[in-house]
Amino acid sequence: MTTPEAAAHRVPAGERDFRSLMSRFPTGVVVIGALDGAGRPWGMTCSSLCGVSLDPPTLLVCLRSASPTLRALTGTGTFSVNFLHHGARYVAELFSSGDPDRFLRTEWHLPELAGGPHLRDAAHAVGDCRVESTQQVGDHTIVLGRVLRTRFPATAGDAPLLYGLRRYAAWPSEGSVVPTD
Ligand SMILES: Cc1cc2nc3c(=O)[nH]c(=O)nc-3n(C[C@H](O)[C@H](O)[C@H](O)COP(=O)(O)O)c2cc1C
16 A cells, blocks of 8 residues: 655655755756857856766756757857856846846856956856757757857956855855855
8 A cells, every 4th residue: 555655755846846856956057158149148047067077078958948048058059158157146046137238237258269248347157068959848949059168367356156045145264155145
């Protein structure tokens, strides 16, 4: 006979449960950038970054399949990964807000051979990537990117911005992690 506890374990997790589960896994925060065919910049806040392989250097990100940023990067085949420092929380919020003017409200540039827009003040490291492959899973698409170049701009802050338990935090200089609000 099935106990109520055993039955509860078989109930498939819904979106809310899944978000709750993943919120227990803190990460850094990046902005994925890409240019479309007309040279217009696109970008979105992302925490689903994962290093995959050292040789060749490869990472993956999972992006909403309907995202215009995904459309741009699959169109041109390149993208940038802007690693946000702890002072760039406003940029993380801007690039997750759906604001169509996000690139008018933050400093960016396109250095030679950039894979996508580089955020001038917000990023303390940037990787330029070539799209190796994509795979759609549910409502998101996994993008595997070969890292072709890395840059470590001198910025005001070099400690990474963190996100977990549905809030931002700063990398601690010592002791515990400090919430940014
Ligand atoms: C901290 C944080 C991390 C996020 N990580 C992801 C992610 O990994 N993949 C994703 O598709 N959306 C992620 N989002 C949500 C997108 O940033 C948000 O949907 C954004 O509006 C997408 O831009 P777009 O509408 O131009 O595609 C994240 C949001 C936040 C605040």
